[in-house]
Amino acid sequence: MSQKFTSILSRVDNNVELILQKFHDIVELSSVQEKSQETHAIEALQIESNAATIVRLTEELLAITRQLKEAWILGQVPKPVEWQQDDKLLQAKVNRLLDIVSTGKIKPDEI
Known part of the structure; x- marks a missing residue:
């Protein structure tokens, strides 16, 4: 496989792995326990940050699919x-x- 498509596949793998990790982090942070209001506020910010990261990584995956479609249409896919x-x-x-x-x-x- 060409170097270009190998790098694309590695980007997809990395993004999917990061999305799963961030989702796991959100699930761990969302447990409701006897915590102070400050702790809940900090965890809410962490959840918001993780969610924003998931959105960014998903947008990158969409950009990758767009690149693959363009390459396929132009006949550049091996x-x-x-x-x-x-x-x-x-x-x-x-x-x-x-x-x-x-x-x-x-x-x-x-x-």
């Missing part, structure tokens, strides 16, 4: 055959690395 070729090259590199690690010797043609 075809599945290209993905398979990239996967085959990656698999060959992994196999060579495993051979080097298992034998402990580097052949001159593998440098």
Whole structure:
């Protein structure tokens, strides 16, 4: 896969992970217990901040989908055959690395 699409996929993964973390933080903060009014106010601000972060990350995901749509319309998205070729090259590199690690010797043609 091309470097551009690999970076897009990593951005999607990072954003989704952050969204889930912020949502988890909101759920933890929203428990109602015997707390002072100041503590409730601080937690409300933290919840508001986390919610704003979730909105921003979701907007970034929407921008990514827009970029992918534009790339697809313009024919810039690699075809599945290209993905398979990239996967085959990656698999060959992994196999060579495993051979080097298992034998402990580097052949001159593998440098």
